[in-house]
Amino acid sequence: MxxxxxxxxxxxxxxxxxxxxxxxxxxxxxxxxxxxxxxxxxxxxxxxxxxxxxxxxxxxxxxxxxxxxxxxxxxxxxxxxxxxxxxxxxxxxxxxxxxxxxxxxxxxxxxxxxxxxxxxxxxxxxxxxxxxxxxxxxxxxxxxxxxxxxxxxxxPAGYNREVGRHVMIAWNGRAEGARAVAGAMPMLIGAEKVTVVQIGDKDDARPGLEDVIDYLGEYGIEARARQENVEDNSIGNQLLSLASDMSADTVVLGAYSHSRWRELVLGGVTRHIVAKSKLPIFMSH
CATH class of the missing domain: 3.40.50.620 (HUPs)
Known part of the structure; x- marks a missing residue:
């Protein structure tokens, strides 16, 4: 970087x-x-x-x-x-x-x-x-x-903490998320703690938690995996709550896996997190 x-x-x-x-x-x-x-x-x-x-x-x-x-x-x-x-x-x-x-x-x-x-x-x-x-x-x-x-x-406005010491990766196996993880690799290598979170069941055709944990391990990153069930209608809100509960200071996220226009009309994870996050978000589209 x-x-x-x-x-x-x-x-x-x-x-x-x-x-x-x-x-x-x-x-x-x-x-x-x-x-x-x-x-x-x-x-x-x-x-x-x-x-x-x-x-x-x-x-x-x-x-x-x-x-x-x-x-x-x-x-x-x-x-x-x-x-x-x-x-x-x-x-x-x-x-x-x-x-x-x-x-x-x-x-x-x-x-x-x-x-x-x-x-x-x-x-x-x-x-x-x-x-x-x-x-x-x-x-x-x-x-x-x-x-x-x-x-x-x-x-976020007024943010005054460090960035990239405890990183939470929001993983769904999509290309945007993979690109975000690759872009954040220098930060992840230097982080004190990395947690990979997956909410709900993934598509079997996509790489899952074990795959991304193994990938990070190739860089010497000992990441923790956390599988969560869907608790409400807003996965974005659930991800932000998890990040707060684990005291993460940065979230790595694939941005707009669905089209921006679909998110504007129907809502979406990226749109919710961009609007509501109180933590820095590391993104790639």
């Missing part, structure tokens, strides 16, 4: 995200890229309404540009200060080091212009849990999940 991406905007509370990112960067001697996306003022021109002169539109664009630059400068200052406090070296693009390091860049445009694409060359992207209090958080999360092809760590 050598390359970590932290995409941010002015609407995202970066403090807890940056602290988690700094902790993982130091643990894995990794490179952390803080990526700030600021909106292009010209994109708002079609929505400014009729009756505005060209001079008025230009003034509004200039004002928005000035505000965007100020927001980016403040975000950079906060990020660099936190990295320096964490003893993480600040580098420029193209520089390399054997120690934990971080760099910052600012881009202009929409979230979908940059976030998912930039994450394709990172081992892990860290983002905030989608929340109405942070308007951009939902777009960042879904762009990472559906367009990056990489692992995503979703962190």
């Amino acid at each position: 050598k390359s970590i991406l932290l995409p941010l905007t002015y609407c995202v509370d970066a403090e807890s995200l940056s602290r988690v990112a700094a902790d993982l960067t130091k643990r894995f001697h990794a490179s952390l890229h803080g990526l700030f996306i600021r909106p292009d003022p010209r994109m708002a021109i079609p929505f400014m309404g009729e009756g505005l002169t060209a001079d008025m539109i230009q003034q509004l664009c200039d004002s928005a540009e000035k505000e965007g630059l100020a927001n980016a400068a403040k975000a950079e200052k906060d990020f660099l200060a936190l990295m320096q406090a964490a003893n993480i070296k600040i580098i420029k693009k193209g520089e390399h080091s054997d120690h934990a390091r971080a760099r910052w860049s600012t881009v202009t445009g929409q979230i979908t212009d940059h976030v998912g694409r930039r994450a394709r060359t990172a081992d892990l992207a860290i983002c905030a849990q989608p929340s109405s209090d942070m308007p951009d958080s939902d777009d960042i999360f879904h762009d990472l999940i559906f367009r990056s092809g990489r692992s995503v760590l979703m962190v």
